[in-house]
Amino acid sequence: MVNEKGKMLTLMLFSGPYASQYADHMCRIAKKALDKGYRVEIFLYGDGVHSQLKGQNPKMFFNIGEALTELTAKGAIIKSCQRCSGARGYIEGEFDEKLDRYPSSKAIDAVKIYSLYSFVDMIDRTDHLLTFGSA
Amino acid sequence: MSRLCLLIMKPPHTDDDMDRMCGLLNSAKERGWDVVIYLLGDGVYCAKKGQRGHLGNSMMTALGKGAEINANLKDLLARAIPPENVMPGVKVLEDLEGAFIEDVMEKASRVVSW
Numbered sequence: 001m002v003n004e005k006g007k008m009l010t011l012m013l014f015s016g017p018y019a020s021q022y023a024d025h026m027c028r029i030a031k032k033a034l035d036k037g038y039r040v041e042i043f044l045y046g047d048g049v050h051s052q053l054k055g056q057n058p059k060m061f062f063n064i065g066e067a068l069t070e071l072t073a074k075g076a077i078i079k080s081c082q083r084c085s086g087a088r089g090y091i092e093g094e095f096d097e098k099l100d101r102y103p104s105s106k107a108i109d110a111v112k113i114y115s116l117y118s119f120v121d122m123i124d125r126t127d128h129l130l131t132f133g134s135a
Numbered sequence: 136m137s138r139l140c141l142l143i144m145k146p147p148h149t150d151d152d153m154d155r156m157c158g159l160l161n162s163a164k165e166r167g168w169d170v171v172i173y174l175l176g177d178g179v180y181c182a183k184k185g186q187r188g189h190l191g192n193s194m195m196t197a198l199g200k201g202a203e204i205n206a207n208l209k210d211l212l213a214r215a216i217p218p219e220n221v222m223p224g225v226k227v228l229e230d231l232e233g234a235f236i237e238d239v240m241e242k243a244s245r246v247v248s249w
Contacts, residue, residue, distance in 0.1 A: 009239070028232055033236045
């Protein structure tokens with residue numbers, strides 16, 4: 001079942017992975033929504049952008065980087081805030097029109113670093129917004 | 136009828152968010168809304184029986200106002216809270232995320248998460 005219901009859920013993550021369970025909860029809820037046929041878009045903001053870090057290797061916890069990659073494979077669109085990513089050292093140049101994202105060798109391919117204005121577009125499209133963690 | 140879904144992922148005594156939750160619930164009930172609360176992760180601590188103080192009893196307050204409360208079984212068990220130690224009236228669900236998504240996407244007018 002892939003996105004057959006047409007309704008959309010937007011999830012915004014404020015907290016980084018492995019400091020709390022917010023990223024885990026967000027990924028599990030996103031997976032459940034996709035499995036039930038809803039469209040899912042995710043925006044990483046503040047410390048939430050650390051969920052895009054390439055090479056995460058938690059020994060005992062749910063791997064958030066892998067979970068985001070799996071969500072993208074299931075149809076989720078995942079973007080992270082350009083300013084938050086830049087402040088945390090993820091961005092390595094100007095917006096790349098061809099890649100349709102700000103360039104980063106440190107971020108997983110599943111996540112596109114984008115302007116915060118793209119979050120406004122998500123809000124415009126969505127049926128419901130859920131936030132995870134606090135800014 | 137309008138329906139408010141509240142997703143709580145934090146324990147009751149960390150800050151004053153349970154006060155905010157009760158305020159929101161009161162406003163919703165005064166307007167005749169249905170209110171459904173989902174307790175996930177550390178949020179299941181809110182459902183533990185025998186707590187003292189108004190924050191610890193926020194779920195009892197919510198039940199008294201007619202809210203429906205659901206707690207996630209695997210999160211309860213992970214925190215050594217067996218279902219018999221959950222406040223009476225709280226439903227324990229094996230697939231809380233699934234029930235929550237169905238509710239939010241098909242029934243809810245508004246959803247708020249903590």
